[in-house]
Amino acid sequence: MSTKAYNPSIYLKDQYKAVLEKYEEVPTVYDKIFKVVSGVKGSGDKNTQLLGLGDLDRHTVDGQDINFETPTEGWAYYVKYWTLSKGIILVYEAQEDSIKVANALKFFASTLAESDKNTKEDFAARVFNNGGNTGGDFVFNGSHQGQSAPYGDMMYDNQSFFVVSGDNWTTKGGGTYYNSVAGLTLTPGNFETIYVLHTATNNITELDRPRKNAVDTLLVAPGADFLMAERITKSEKLPNTQLNDLNVYAGLGITTIAWDYLDDSAFYLGKRQSEMLQFHERQKPSIRTFVDENNRNVKSSYVVRYGALVKGRPWARGGGSLA
Numbered sequence: 001m002s003t004k005a006y007n008p009s010i011y012l013k014d015q016y017k018a019v020l021e022k023y024e025e026v027p028t029v030y031d032k033i034f035k036v037v038s039g040v041k042g043s044g045d046k047n048t049q050l051l052g053l054g055d056l057d058r059h060t061v062d063g064q065d066i067n068f069e070t071p072t073e074g075w076a077y078y079v080k081y082w083t084l085s086k087g088i089i090l091v092y093e094a095q096e097d098s099i100k101v102a103n104a105l106k107f108f109a110s111t112l113a114e115s116d117k118n119t120k121e122d123f124a125a126r127v128f129n130n131g132g133n134t135g136g137d138f139v140f141n142g143s144h145q146g147q148s149a150p151y152g153d154m155m156y157d158n159q160s161f162f163v164v165s166g167d168n169w170t171t172k173g174g175g176t177y178y179n180s181v182a183g184l185t186l187t188p189g190n191f192e193t194i195y196v197l198h199t200a201t202n203n204i205t206e207l208d209r210p211r212k213n214a215v216d217t218l219l220v221a222p223g224a225d226f227l228m229a230e231r232i233t234k235s236e237k238l239p240n241t242q243l244n245d246l247n248v249y250a251g252l253g254i255t256t257i258a259w260d261y262l263d264d265s266a267f268y269l270g271k272r273q274s275e276m277l278q279f280h281e282r283q284k285p286s287i288r289t290f291v292d293e294n295n296r297n298v299k300s301s302y303v304v305r306y307g308a309l310v311k312g313r314p315w316a317r318g319g320g321s322l323a
Helices: 009-025 092-097 101-129 188-201 224-234
Strands: 034-038 044-050 073-080 082-090 217-220 255-258 266-270 274-292 297-310 315-319
Touching: 009 101, 009 274, 044 297, 082 101, 101 274, 101 297, 188 266, 188 315, 217 224, 224 255
Parallel strands: 034 274, 217 255
Antiparallel strands: 044 073, 073 297, 082 297, 217 266, 266 315, 274 297
């Protein structure tokens, strides 16, 4: 096919159709773990936490004045919308000699849609795989145009996403907490350790008041950990014991999810699609196809934008590494 008769707009519809088909075909996990937010704008965003006023005052005398207080600010949360792209070039001679432009561009769009999903999975999994890094990770760095996140690659409180005992994070109320226990493998006993830590120790607000710290998901890597997770959450009797004990964990309503992108030898217990952990889709796939008039090569680009907004620690970790 000669590029003299080539009109890029003719093929854009087919390319977007190929993208949609591939999106429907390839399953993902990130959108099951993160709350996906679409329709965001700008190069990033900043949210400022507003803290409550604490408990109500009990009046000890009739006619006692009401104590009026000014609401105070908590942490500032930043998110950067990263741009990710890829392009393909079909040289003029190849078009003339063998390549059917329409088929090549449709194939390109299909494979890039799969690459896009794989990249999103990898990006989102960094929150877990690199969440214990004492030096942080770029996925937490929300600095963007006009806004500089004060702690760079760290969380909003200059700590890691997963914090071990001895390196505790501090709330605005002054309490200190941790949500990761090193050296654990997934067993019924270790599952209970993390469950109790998350639901009965870290069940606090930023002002150190009690709150329900919900758990609905046990997140693991595929293979042996997934099989053990299924035994822990579904077996009628307690797994890996000599006694015929009732498995109380099976009644907790916890779903097991295996994620191929986890690589840190850890298991995670928490709340999926929490407001505290969001995946912002700034720009859905944008495809642009054109002819370079300098050499008549056909070029097609694929661009997306997204970022992770972390506003708390809705997950606890057993095992994992520090870096």
